[in-house]
Every structure is written in C-alpha cells, then in structure tokens.
Amino acid sequence: MRRIVLIAAALLGGVVLAGCGAEGVASPLPKTVVGTTPTTPTTTFPIVPAFHKKGDPTKGKAIFVANCSSCHTLAAANATGTTGPNLDQLKPDFQAATAQVTNGGASMPPFKSSLSTQDIADVAAFVVTSTGGKAP
Ligand code: HEC
Numbered sequence: 578m579r580r581i582v583l584i585a586a587a588l589l590g591g592v593v594l595a596g597c598g599a600e601g602v603a604s605p606l607p608k609t610v611v612g613t614t615p616t617t618p619t620t621t622f623p624i625v626p627a628f629h630k631k632g633d634p635t636k637g638k639a640i641f642v643a644n645c646s647s648c649h650t651l652a653a654a655n656a657t658g659t660t661g662p663n664l665d666q667l668k669p670d671f672q673a674a675t676a677q678v679t680n681g682g683a684s685m686p687p688f689k690s691s692l693s694t695q696d697i698a699d700v701a702a703f704v705v706t707s708t709g710g711k712a713p
Contacts, residue, residue: 622676632702653707674701
C-alpha cells in the first residue's frame with residue numbers, strides 16, 4: 578500500500594514538472610521580427626493635463642525666462658543655460674514639452690506644483706513654436 582502511494586507521488590511530481598516545462602516552451606521570447614517594424618519612434622512621454630490646453634507662446638516666454646533659462650539654451654528667450662539640453666537643437670514637440678515640464682526628468686525638477694496647468698501649456702507652446710514646431 579505504502580509503495581503505491583510513493584509511486585503515485587512520483588508520477589504526480591513528473592506531471593507537475595512536465596507542466597512547467599511545457600509552459601516555458603509555450604511562451605518563448607520572440608527573437609526575430611516577422612514583417613515590418615514601425616518606422617515612427619514610439620513616444621515615451623505621457624499625455625499630461627497641460628497637453629489638452631491651448632498654450633499662449635507670448636505668455637510662455639516670460640515663464641521660460643523666469644523658470645528655464647538657467648538650465649536651457651533657447652535663442653528665442655536669449656537663454657544660454659547648459660545644464661539641460663539645447664532646446665534649439667532638440668526641438669521637442671508639445672507632448673514632450675508639457676510632459677517634461679509637468680513631471681521633470683532625471684535631473685530636471687517637476688513644475689506641476691509651482692506652475693499652473695495653463696502656465697505649463699504656455700511655456701511648452703513657447704518652446705515648441707520658437708523651435709519651428711507646432712503647438713495647439
Ligand atoms: C535645474 C535645471 C533645469 C531647469 C530649471 C529646467 N530644465 Fe528642462 N531639462 C533639464 C535637464 C537636465 C534635462 C535632460 C533630461 C532630464 O533631466 O531628464 C531637461 C530636459 C528638458 C526637455 C527635453 C525633453 C525631451 O524631449 O527629452 C525639455 C522640453 C525641457 N527640459 C524644458 C524645460 C522647460 C520648459 C523648463 C522651464 C519650465 C525647464 N526645462 C527647466 C534641466 C532643467
């Protein structure tokens with residue numbers, strides 16, 4: 578009797594192990610991509626509340642001078658900061674600019690508690706339109 582229980586346990590163990598193995602095979606990581614990969618880069622910037630506002634670039638300029646010039650270069654604001662990227666060269670879009678100003682970055686502070694949603698839309702619109710982009 579005891580022997581049968583042992584055999585049954587061994588069989589069960591085998592089944593469980595086989596189950597695990599099968600699971601691993603069922604979901605392999607893709608190594609090759611069949612078909613075409615998207616050519617437009619997928620954005621990493623989230624949609625933030627300011628993205629839904631219409632920004633006023635004229636108001637945004639003063640906000641930029643007061644809050645951003647120390648770290649960024651932007652010809653339209655006579656800004657020559659070098660801590661952050663040169664925005665004339667980076668030319669961020671409205672989604673990137675609103676998200677970056679709202680949430681900050683690795684070493685850029687977030688402005689969501691010091692600037693209003695409208696201020697963020699304004700300063701983002703200023704950055705985008707003064708570097709050749711389109712803002713809503
Ligand atoms: C203390 C310095 C500092 C201040 C102040 C600052 N930034 Fe930045 N900014 C950075 C740094 C550093 C980066 C590089 C990315 C990071 O830190 O994650 C950056 C990145 C950016 C980016 C790039 C996002 C992208 O596309 O990669 C934008 C746009 C930007 N800042 C806009 C602004 C605006 C507008 C203001 C003012 C509201 C501002 N920054 C204030 C340091 C600063």
